[in-house]
Amino acid sequence: MASTIRLKSKTRNNITTVRAIIRHPMETGFRIDIETGERVPQHYIKKILVKHNAEVIFSCDWSRAVSKNPYLSFMFKNSNIGDKIEISWFDSKDNTDSLETVI
């Protein structure tokens, strides 16, 4: 299966911008399925870790109030061409996925 993560990075003036989109339903538990008439159970990403050359540089704690198919962007400095960036997510059903890219 294709990865649930799309990850891009761009470096300019020693500042790297990381942008990621994760394919995930982010169900709040409030939504009602039109076909069955039942509530769709909660299912959302709780934690995200971003590593730069195996060192955690950025992490998120999320509630179910982050939008469906979450978008995330942040910036950091002191990176070099060829450095690795790895992003991984962990959700409320203990699913996980990760993706690595090179700057």
Added chain:
Amino acid sequence: MLRRKFLKILTSTAAIFASSLVTPIKTFAEWNQTAFSAKDFNTAINAYFPKQIIHESNQIKIDVYDEVENGAVVPVKVETSLQNVKAITIFADKNPNPLIANFDLSSNCIGFVSTRIKVSEPSNIIVVINSNEMLYMTKKFIIVHENGCG
């Protein structure tokens, strides 16, 4: 005797396994169950920043539309000129659970984060930033026409 040795090996390897499984997630702070499930803003902020003083600041910029049609996707961009930003936390005070997201930044990160959130009704978007172990906050009121949490 042999049995005792065997048990010892068994327990020690189990301990190593357990610690290696747990550490990658535990290197950063635990997911704060109390604060994330709090139902009103004051409870949430007090649970997340217990007994800490939060100063108002004009050095935080929240980039969000004043008025949005659909609360399911509200782009939020936070920028700050504060130095040594350790964490950025976003709240929406009228949401069923006001604490939306927390971002932990390392020393190489720049005081910036951008994401998309759900907002249930017209709310104040409140951003709290930890800079040099001091807490600063700012807020911005937005109008939402359609509930984004349903």
